[in-house]
Structures are given as structure tokens and as C-alpha cells.
Amino acid sequence: METLRLILALPRGGSTIADRIDLLHGFVITVTMLVSTYVFVMAAWFTVRYHRRRDDQLTERLTATRRGEALIVVGVLGTFLLWWVIGFRQYVDVRDAPEDAEIVYVDAKQWMWKFAYADGRVSNDVLTVPLGRPIKLVMISRDVIHSFYVPGFRVKQDVLPGRYTTLWFEAKEAGSYPIWCAEYCGVSHSAMRGEVRVLDSEDYARWKRAGDPTLPEADCGRGPGSCGEASLLEQGRVVAERRQCVACHTLDGQPHIGPTWARLYGSEVALADGRRVVADDAYLTRSMMDPNADVVAGYRQVMPSYRGALSSGEAAALVELIRSLRDAPAGASGVTLPRLEVTAAGDGGTAP
Amino acid sequence: MTTLPLPRAASPDGPRRTTPASYLEAGTTVRSWLLTTDHKRIGVLYLVTLLATMALGGFFAMAIRLEHLTPNATVMSAMTYNRMFTLHGVIMVWLFLIPSIPSAFGNFMLPIMIGARDVAFPRLNLLSWYVFMAGAALVLLSTFLGGIDTGWTFYPPYSSLSPTAVPLALLGVFVVGFSTILTGLNFIVTTHTMRAEGVGWMRMPLFVWSIYATSIIQVLATPVLGMVLLFVVVDNALGWGLFDAARGGDPVLYQHLFWFYSHPAVYIMVLPGMGVVSEVVTSYARKNPYSYKAIAYSSLGIAFVGFLTWGHHMFVAGMSTFDAGAFGVLSMLVAVFSAIKVFNWTWTLKRGAIALKTPLLYVFAFLFLFVFGGMTGVATAAMSLDVHWHDTYFIVAHFHFIMVGGTLTAFLAGMHYWFPKMSGRTYPERLGMLSAALVFAGFFATFFPQFLLGNAGMPRRYFNYPPEFQVLHVVSTVGSWVLAVGLVSTAFYFLWALRWGAPAGPNPWGSRSFEWRTSSPPPEHNFRRAPSFEIGPYDYTQPLADEEP
Numbered sequence: 001m002e003t004l005r006l007i008l009a010l011p012r013g014g015s016t017i018a019d020r021i022d023l024l025h026g027f028v029i030t031v032t033m034l035v036s037t038y039v040f041v042m043a044a045w046f047t048v049r050y051h052r053r054r055d056d057q058l059t060e061r062l063t064a065t066r067r068g069e070a071l072i073v074v075g076v077l078g079t080f081l082l083w084w085v086i087g088f089r090q091y092v093d094v095r096d097a098p099e100d101a102e103i104v105y106v107d108a109k110q111w112m113w114k115f116a117y118a119d120g121r122v123s124n125d126v127l128t129v130p131l132g133r134p135i136k137l138v139m140i141s142r143d144v145i146h147s148f149y150v151p152g153f154r155v156k157q158d159v160l161p162g163r164y165t166t167l168w169f170e171a172k173e174a175g176s177y178p179i180w181c182a183e184y185c186g187v188s189h190s191a192m193r194g195e196v197r198v199l200d201s202e203d204y205a206r207w208k209r210a211g212d213p214t215l216p217e218a219d220c221g222r223g224p225g226s227c228g229e230a231s232l233l234e235q236g237r238v239v240a241e242r243r244q245c246v247a248c249h250t251l252d253g254q255p256h257i258g259p260t261w262a263r264l265y266g267s268e269v270a271l272a273d274g275r276r277v278v279a280d281d282a283y284l285t286r287s288m289m290d291p292n293a294d295v296v297a298g299y300r301q302v303m304p305s306y307r308g309a310l311s312s313g314e315a316a317a318l319v320e321l322i323r324s325l326r327d328a329p330a331g332a333s334g335v336t337l338p339r340l341e342v343t344a345a346g347d348g349g350t351a352p
Numbered sequence: 353m354t355t356l357p358l359p360r361a362a363s364p365d366g367p368r369r370t371t372p373a374s375y376l377e378a379g380t381t382v383r384s385w386l387l388t389t390d391h392k393r394i395g396v397l398y399l400v401t402l403l404a405t406m407a408l409g410g411f412f413a414m415a416i417r418l419e420h421l422t423p424n425a426t427v428m429s430a431m432t433y434n435r436m437f438t439l440h441g442v443i444m445v446w447l448f449l450i451p452s453i454p455s456a457f458g459n460f461m462l463p464i465m466i467g468a469r470d471v472a473f474p475r476l477n478l479l480s481w482y483v484f485m486a487g488a489a490l491v492l493l494s495t496f497l498g499g500i501d502t503g504w505t506f507y508p509p510y511s512s513l514s515p516t517a518v519p520l521a522l523l524g525v526f527v528v529g530f531s532t533i534l535t536g537l538n539f540i541v542t543t544h545t546m547r548a549e550g551v552g553w554m555r556m557p558l559f560v561w562s563i564y565a566t567s568i569i570q571v572l573a574t575p576v577l578g579m580v581l582l583f584v585v586v587d588n589a590l591g592w593g594l595f596d597a598a599r600g601g602d603p604v605l606y607q608h609l610f611w612f613y614s615h616p617a618v619y620i621m622v623l624p625g626m627g628v629v630s631e632v633v634t635s636y637a638r639k640n641p642y643s644y645k646a647i648a649y650s651s652l653g654i655a656f657v658g659f660l661t662w663g664h665h666m667f668v669a670g671m672s673t674f675d676a677g678a679f680g681v682l683s684m685l686v687a688v689f690s691a692i693k694v695f696n697w698t699w700t701l702k703r704g705a706i707a708l709k710t711p712l713l714y715v716f717a718f719l720f721l722f723v724f725g726g727m728t729g730v731a732t733a734a735m736s737l738d739v740h741w742h743d744t745y746f747i748v749a750h751f752h753f754i755m756v757g758g759t760l761t762a763f764l765a766g767m768h769y770w771f772p773k774m775s776g777r778t779y780p781e782r783l784g785m786l787s788a789a790l791v792f793a794g795f796f797a798t799f800f801p802q803f804l805l806g807n808a809g810m811p812r813r814y815f816n817y818p819p820e821f822q823v824l825h826v827v828s829t830v831g832s833w834v835l836a837v838g839l840v841s842t843a844f845y846f847l848w849a850l851r852w853g854a855p856a857g858p859n860p861w862g863s864r865s866f867e868w869r870t871s872s873p874p875p876e877h878n879f880r881r882a883p884s885f886e887i888g889p890y891d892y893t894q895p896l897a898d899e900e901p
Binding site for chain 2: 024039060062066089128290
């Protein structure tokens, strides 16, 4: 099995279905190689054997027999149908998740993966799953089509806007497996990568505890944003300053060149063209990437597009920052100028 | 029974004018070319145009390969890279591969091959070239006005939202579609109504069968593409939201409509190539096709079943498992027709009198690459494998084996095979063989590693890639340089041979096919006397009497 994978340059088979698929792969490719080489060799042999001797040489008429043709059709069709029967059975298995699978919700957007677990936790770009248990992903996209692809598991499924699609797998080896977006989704398509972390039961239990907000001391390297790297909210503050967001948007409720971020998240916003939209994650992301799509009533179109300028992580961090300000008290301090003072980060826990 | 008037009688100047020796001498001004209704000249106009677009598409391809020398940015930004692969795809598919063999060689050869003096609608034929030029101009204009970054498949909602010049490029492709339809219609009517005496349906050269089958697909499928592209144009330019889920549209519907055209389009690209292979194999082997009927009917089989397989592009797009399975089985069926052809070509060589010339060398390359490319395509219809391969470099390698290994190789075979027919001169044979070897080696080195990259999981259209893939990418890039050297040297010796090549004589290959039964280059109206072909196009059992000129 490992030799086969080495020859075919396949990544390790980390899921329960990988071995069967790779065997079919080996079978199919071997037949393909043999047949194309056979055709080529026969053509070359005929060329040598029947090379032209005289310039005006004539040939006898030679035609296929009905029997020979039927044999070829039956042989070829038989081989192809055999491939299909094996392949289709495997395909059905790849598509149909077992009933007892654990569900994780996947939210894809340019250019990040967001995972929401059954117990309410969320993580970005890192999907943590237990070893040996079927996991079913219920996926939707917020913008364009993406495709969730884990080569190590031999699974892939397009993620569509406006429609849920599902994918399941059961990991049989602990470790880290890359997630790649396989459907072209824009300028940072190739940066839309993530990671599946498969943990054995002990590590998984520890990760679950670490992810528990009541336990502030995180287990290094296990939970999302647990150790070393700054929390998403923290990153959001840094990004807002570095990208000069705060030059126009205040965090304390004061209107400035652009609308304030305080109490924005989840509120209903009146737009210049009369529409009213709810300021959810999708709206906020769109406003960063395509600011002129939904201009808020009373403001001018001055914001440049950050499409391509903000990385997926940065956009997520900003959304997280804005979300943290959702319950900021009304008319807070009199600070009008955009200094970064988060006095009312009302989500407890991670804020300093 | 069509009777052909003598060329002299058709001449507007009456009997006083001496008939020019060939179509090339029937007028030498630019005007005589641009306003010509001679199918041969229109074929040449197409050929020159298509070689230019191929060079442009090839330039973008080289840029893409160069960029992939290193895992991160090498010579361009991600934005530029996305435009490059989109333009490469759009230009190669619509401005080269789809019109390549039908519009250039089909135009030139089809009427001669059935003993006609022109196509059924010569003025429509010229119009189709102008329509093509207009569409191509729109596509090229879009590259200067922001380019286009959606990939050649234009999947919404990305293509509905992309701020690049999507509407302009799509309108260009839309316009090019009309040229395809006009040409296809012309060929169908010509084949039905203008066959000369002695050219029954079962006596047509096989190239005519393949062009006929291709034309049917072109006429039936292209309108669907036109419609769906217009939908994307209004989505993008006017915000109609037909494919935008946020406004109740369905992005997957687009994929169905797009592939309903674009899968048959694969056969538009490869069927004419198969026709060329049939001609080249029989001519150099001096042999009747192993089974004429099998090759002819399988062209029609491909044209028909090809319409029922589009769903295999969408196994992971969110289709029901049952539908996907049905498309899988149907895809297996269409492959059988290609397999029949391959075995027939190979067995045609048996007991032939084979002369190994450059075109035959290209046909051998075709056989190997097409079988390998085709069977990897069948492999993706073994559906669980497609889940892993979909949208990876495996697919990229697979369709390049078909498009380049199949169509482009056949195109080059046709270029060499018919060069004496079109120009009256011969190309340098040794240089031809050497270049063919370079093209084959370069092609194989470019695209074979991409199968392995795809197996390893490398998704297509990735600007940055994980560093562990670099070795295979470098091999692929170096291969592309070899391929380019082969193609450029081919271009040079053809240019050289146009002026300095030795005169070819009417039938340098000793072929029986009907296009060789007149002088090379042919006279203005193809035959000096109304032809009646007593010896069939593949009858090598008796010497060919000097029927013409």
C-alpha cells in the first residue's frame, strides 16, 4: 500500500476510505499505462515490420471482422463498467455519512474556513476532530463557491452560497492534515488553506477542556488561540490600527468619516439606496471588500476596497473586533478622535 | 448527382481570360484576400489567425509555467497570475482549439474532399471569419481593460462579482460562437448537397465524417453557451442575480448549462483531430482503414452520446448521488467510441506499406497521448477517484493530454500533411521529425509530472503552492521550454519552406484521398474538370491513374 502511494505520489491515507480508493487508483492507472503503451508499441512494431519497400508499393485490402470488433467493444466496455461499479460504490460511501456522525458546521468565505462545533465553540482555519469517529461537515459559503478538500482523506466537496452541502470522513491516524480550497475563489485562492487536527481521545478530551471558556489556562498548542499567538480579538485591534481602519471608524459610538463600530454588529442598518440590511458577518466582510455595494445612509462613498489587501485572517479578526463591540454602552466617553481605546469590550474573558 | 461546371465557364471574365495556375495566383492583392469567397483562401485566413492566437495563448502558458518555478511569487503577482491562466484558457479554447482544425483545414479540405468547387454558402463563410475576428478583438480588448480573472469556466457567483472586464470578454466569446455556428451550418449543408459524382456517404474521406459530426455538435451546443454567457454578462454588468444565491439565483444551474456546451465542446476540439489521424494513417500506410464504417459511425456516436455526459464535471459540485452515478455510466459509453477508433487506426497499419514521415510521427504521439489522456478521463468517471482528483493538477494534466496531446498534435500532423497541398511546396523532413520529437518529449515532461502533482493533492489555479511540490513543478516548467523550442522551430521551417521549399508536385505522398486528385496548390475552383472518382479514397489495391491535373 505504501509503495503504491509512493509511486503515485499520493499523500498518506488518513481516513477509513483512503485505502480502498487508492487500490482502485492503482488498478485504473496500471491498466491505462498498459493499454497506451500497448497501442504505441503495436504502432511502432507495424511501422518496422511493414515499412514501405518500393515507392509505388500497393497493399491488399484488409478489414476488421465483426467478431473482432464486437470483442473490442465488449472488452473495453466491460473494463470501463467494472471501474464504474467499484468507483460508484465507493462514491456512495464517500457521500453518505453514517447516522451517528458528529456534526461540525463550516462557514467558508474569501479566504478562510470557519468551524462551529456542536458545543458552541468556533475556530478559524483549524478543524480539530477526534480519532476514529465519523465527522460530518455541514457547509455553506458566504460569498463565492469554495471547495473543501483534504487530500489526506481523499474527500472533497464544493461549498456553495445559498445551499448546504455535506461531507464526512473518519480519521484513522492522528496528526495534521492540510485543508485546501479546490474551487477557484479569487485573488487569495491559494492562501485559503487550513488544517485538520486529528487528536487521539486523550488529547481530544484535553482540547475540549482547554476550549472551555471557564478554564482560562489553556493547554499550549491544543485549543484554538490557546497559547502564544494572540486571540482573534487581540489581532483585530492590531489590524484595525495597522490598516488605518480607525482613521475613519470609531470604536466608541461617535460617527466619523465612516459609521462607528460600536453596537454595529447585529443591528439593522439603513442604506443610502433605501434598503435595510442586518450587519452580520457577511455584510461586514462585504463592506470591507466591496464598500460601494452597501453604502450606509448619511455617509459618502469614500472607502477604498480592501479586496486583496486584507488577508482572510485579518478580515476575520476585524469582524471579531466589531462583534466584541456589539454591546458597548451608549454614548460612552467623549473621545472623538480615532485613538484605539477599547474601553468597553463587552465579551469578557479574552480582553485585557 | 451534382455536376460541376468547368472553372472557365464560371469565370466572370469569360473564356478570354486564362485560368490562373492555382488559387494562390488568382489574385495577389490584400483586397483579393480580404474579400475572397474562395473556401481555400478563407481556410488560409483562418489558419494564419489561429496560429497567431495560439502563439498568444502559448505566451500566457509560458508565463504561468515560469511563475511556478518557485512556490511563492516568482515573476508576477497573484492578480496577474489569475489573469494569465484565465486568458490562456479563454484564448486556447475559443480562439484556437475549437476553430483550429474545422475552420482552417475543414474549410480548405472539405469541399475538395467531396469534389465540390466551394462550400454551399461562400459569402457566409467569409462572414464567419469576420465574425470570428470581431469576437477575438473583443476578447483581446478585454485584456487591456482590466483583464479577466475568473478562469476560462467563468463560474458564478465569482464571475458575477469580479470587478475585471468580464462582460467584454464574455461578449467576445459569445460573438465567436456565431462564427462557429455559421461554419458548422455551412459544412453540414455542403456535405449533404455538394458531393460530386462517385462520392457516396460511405465513400467520403473519413476527415469529412469527423468534420460533419463536429458541425452537428457546433450547431446544437453553441447556442446554449451563448445563452448562458449572456446571463453572466447581465449578472455582472447589470446585477440581475440569475446565478447569485443572495438574490435567489442558483450558481450550480450555471455549471449545468456551461458543461452542457463545454463537454460536447471537448469533442468539437478532438473529433476533427481524429479525422486528421484517419487521413494520415491511411496515406502513409497506403492502406484502407481497418473498418471504415466503425470509424465513421463512431464519430456520430461521440457526437450524440457526448451530449449526455456533462454531469461528470460536477461530481463534487452538489449534485444528487443518483444523478452523478447516471452521468458516470454515460461517460463510460462515450469512451468506447474513442477506443474503437484507436484500435482501428492501429490495425490499419497492419500489412501496410508504411513510410515514416513527420505527420505519421505526430500521429504516433497522438495515439499514445490520446489513449493515456482519454483513459485517465475514463478513470475520473470511476467516481470515487474523481472526488480526490477534481480541480487538481490531475485534471489539468488529463485535459492537456487530450487538448494538446490530442488536438494540437493532430493539428501539427495536419499542418505537415497538407502543407504541400496548401502551398505547393515541401517542408524539410528531417527538421520536421526532430521538431516532432522535441514537441513530444517537451509535452510529456510538461504534463506527466502534473498527474503526480494532482495525485499529491495540488489544486489547480494556485498561485502559491506548498514547497514540497517544487521539484515536480520545476520539471514541468523545463518541459514547457522544450515544447516551446519544438514549436518555434516548426514555425521557422514552415516560414522557410513557404519560400524555399522544393516544389511538391500534385501528390507527394501518393495518397488516394480525393483532395490529392487535383494539383497542389489546387486551382481556383479545385478541379479543372468535373471530378468523378472511380477509385475510392482508400483504395490502394491498384495504381492510381493520372486523373488530374
